Amino acid sequence: MEELLKETLERSLRYLRSLSERSVAPTPEAVGRLKGLRGPLPETPSRSEDVLSLLDDLGSPATVVNAGGRFFGFVNGGSLPVTVAANWLATAWDQNAGQVVSSPVAAALEEIALEWLVDVLSLPAGTGGGFVTGATMANFSALAAARHALLQRCGWDVEAEGLFGAPELRVVVGEEVHVSLLNALSLLGLGRERVLKIPVDDQGRMVASELPELTDRTILCLQAGNVNTGAFDPAKELCAKANDAGAWVHVDGAFGLWAAASPNRAHLVAGHNGADSWATDAHKWLNVPYDSGLVFCRDPELLAAAMRQRAAYLAHHEVGRQPDHFVPEMSRRARGVEVWAALRALGRGGLAEMIERTCTHAARFAEGLQAAGYNVLNDVELNQVLVSFGDPDITNRVIEGVQQDGTCWCGGTLWQGHTAMRISVSSWATSDEDVERSLDAILRIAERCRRSEKGRT
Numbered sequence: 267m268e269e270l271l272k273e274t275l276e277r278s279l280r281y282l283r284s285l286s287e288r289s290v291a292p293t294p295e296a297v298g299r300l301k302g303l304r305g306p307l308p309e310t311p312s313r314s315e316d317v318l319s320l321l322d323d324l325g326s327p328a329t330v331v332n333a334g335g336r337f338f339g340f341v342n343g344g345s346l347p348v349t350v351a352a353n354w355l356a357t358a359w360d361q362n363a364g365q366v367v368s369s370p371v372a373a374a375l376e377e378i379a380l381e382w383l384v385d386v387l388s389l390p391a392g393t394g395g396g397f398v399t400g401a402t403m404a405n406f407s408a409l410a411a412a413r414h415a416l417l418q419r420c421g422w423d424v425e426a427e428g429l430f431g432a433p434e435l436r437v438v439v440g441e442e443v444h445v446s447l448l449n450a451l452s453l454l455g456l457g458r459e460r461v462l463k464i465p466v467d468d469q470g471r472m473v474a475s476e477l478p479e480l481t482d483r484t485i486l487c488l489q490a491g492n493v494n495t496g497a498f499d500p501a502k503e504l505c506a507k508a509n510d511a512g513a514w515v516h517v518d519g520a521f522g523l524w525a526a527a528s529p530n531r532a533h534l535v536a537g538h539n540g541a542d543s544w545a546t547d548a549h550k551w552l553n554v555p556y557d558s559g560l561v562f563c564r565d566p567e568l569l570a571a572a573m574r575q576r577a578a579y580l581a582h583h584e585v586g587r588q589p590d591h592f593v594p595e596m597s598r599r600a601r602g603v604e605v606w607a608a609l610r611a612l613g614r615g616g617l618a619e620m621i622e623r624t625c626t627h628a629a630r631f632a633e634g635l636q637a638a639g640y641n642v643l644n645d646v647e648l649n650q651v652l653v654s655f656g657d658p659d660i661t662n663r664v665i666e667g668v669q670q671d672g673t674c675w676c677g678g679t680l681w682q683g684h685t686a687m688r689i690s691v692s693s694w695a696t697s698d699e700d701v702e703r704s705l706d707a708i709l710r711i712a713e714r715c716r717r718s719e720k721g722r723t
């Protein structure tokens with residue numbers, strides 16, 4: 267084991283040192299060489315060192331350089347050094363984080379991290395939660411709690427009886443609802459198309475005056491951080507209406523919820539703590555390794571009522587907060603280790619600074635693109651920038667050119683009918699130099715596309 271892990275350390279360091287020189291998207295040649303990992307299942311065992319070497323030699327070149335500072339796709343964060351280290355140690359620990367008895371340390375770290383998170387995200391005191399794979403499962407778990415709570419009030423036990431013959435629930439979302447929330451609704455039997463969609467403004471925020479009559483059988487789903495613009499629904503107004511009606515409010519705050527941690531951005535998320543449940547990602551803006559999402563519920567008992575599994579062999583060991591009472595899974599890895607380590611290392615000040623710094627980088631991108639005459643389509647108040655380089659064809663060619671060039675990586679999107687390139691700055695690793703280097707590359711490629719366009723016409 268010792269030689270193997272030492273060699274892994276060497277290989278990991280070599281990989282990390284190569285990041286700044288590598289193409290952010292792997293070259294087609296590197297992806298092609300993945301063929302070398304195929305072949306029939308070996309009949310006999312191989313040496314661990316040989317397997318590791320194969321993995322590194324063929325695998326490492328085919329990675330996307332997400333760990334570097336110039337990947338700006340999909341709101342992907344990086345992994346803070348302390349979380350890479352904590353993750354290694356936790357892998358050596360090999361804990362099953364499902365129950366206190368199977369890992370007292372994992373359970374304790376979850377509890378501490380939850381307490382810190384409720385504080386730093388400005389959630390109501392007493393809020394509880396669970397550690398899931400990502401915001402998709404966090405949305406799923408929170409909406410299961412909502413389903414439980416609303417039907418329990420009608421005297422319906424949805425966990426036991428299912429939805430056959432149950433009183434009807436109504437789900438209200440914004441036009442700009444994230445697909446993962448619709449997916450969660452479909453998994454819960456609430457139907458992805460049975461929702462009522464509220465119109466949104468030019469930033470994707472729900473228009474509060476368009477809200478229908480809510481009842482105590484309504485689940486209202488808000489968004490903190492639109493995946494394109496970074497905009498927030500007007501939570502204060504919406505929560506007030508929903509609370510009066512006895513409706514359940516859920517917030518999908520996969521990345522936007524973290525704005526609460528920065529004094530300069532907290533006003534954006536104001537009012538979202540009037541909700542009943544929240545979903546967020548730690549693998550996005552907290553910068554911990556995948557897969558790491560968080561579900562929060564104002565009344566933790568309602569989440570537990572929707573999630574808890576009962577069996578004689580489990581009941582035997584129940585003392586304190588049982589991690590598996592708050593998530594759909596039983597056995598799982600100890601995600602709380604890295605969340606705890608990130609928060610412990612950053613502290614309140616370091617977290618605020620990381621959120622603020624990434625937002626400042628986004629503002630610099632917007633400024634540089636605008637100065638060159640390109641059209642930034644969103645109000646850049648958070649870490650998201652949408653830019654159009656002209657007609658859809660030229661914008662698509664710029665996106666393709668940027669991805670092939672390899673200096674940085676940005677994705678494409680369609681924003682309210684406009685084709686746009688999307689820049690999301692979510693990684694701790696992004697430096698001022700990364701931003702300038704990326705901006706130069708984007709402007710160089712955009713200029714080239716524009717010139718070749720002129721040549722054609």
Ligand SMILES: *Cc1c(COP(=O)(O)O)cnc(C)c1O
Pocket residue numbers: 341399400401402403444446447489491492493518519520521547559
């Ligand atoms: C990323 C994101 C999700 C999905 O999160 P996963 O971690 O990929 O499951 C949901 N909602 C919003 C707003 C997001 O940005």
